[in-house]
């Protein structure tokens with residue numbers, strides 16, 4: 281009798297766990313291209329060398345600036361870097377900055393041969409916020425997500441890279457950052473690596489318990 285109960289419970293548990301989607305996938309049906317792009321987007325950390333087209337870049341930046349912003353202040357500055365020398369200068373500066381520091385995530389490999397904080401992407405977007413506007417970081421975040429999702433819908437890979445910002449805001453980075461031509465009161469907030477993907481990683485787990493519906 282006990283054996284039978286045990287078997288039934290085990291079977292039920294197995295059925296439930298099979299129905300739970302693995303790591304970030306969902307049972308939700310992708311009902312349209314937007315939902316599909318949201319659900320399929322992953323951070324890409326390996327890129328092809330080929331540059332995205334000017335038309336694609338134009339679509340990405342148009343989508344970016346069509347994000348909502350508090351009082352429509354558009355409190356962002358966006359710099360698209362496609363100049364290998366400048367990307368290298370920022371990467372070299374970051375590697376130097378990271379020496380002797382305990383870095384997290386992929387930045388922990390900063391001292392390894394051939395390291396790229398931008399994962400070797402041919403286009404880097406720097407998003408800078410208005411440090412005098414307390415909504416600016418929200419505005420900038422929304423702008424970035426538009427880029428990520430538009431890119432995904434176009435078969436372009438992206439990765440938000442925040443680790444480099446600690447370096448970009450140091451006095452040592454001043455000369456390099458001057459090339460971004462940012463207005464006063466604006467500071468780099470995060471960057472986005474952009475390019476054709478050379479990997480298709482699985483989704484990472486998401487915690488649905490973070491969402492509560494209160495009725």
Ligand SMILES: Cc1cc2nc3c(=O)[nH]c(=O)nc-3n(C[C@H](O)[C@H](O)[C@H](O)COP(=O)(O)O)c2cc1C
Pocket residue numbers: 321322323324325385386387439440441442443444470483484
């Ligand atoms: C603000 C922010 C900073 C991030 N910084 C880095 C980074 O420095 N390097 C990196 O490889 N990924 C970075 N990521 C990407 C996250 O690691 C990634 O979004 C997260 O692990 C979830 O994976 P997914 O984007 O594939 O869904 C960052 C993401 C955000 C939102």
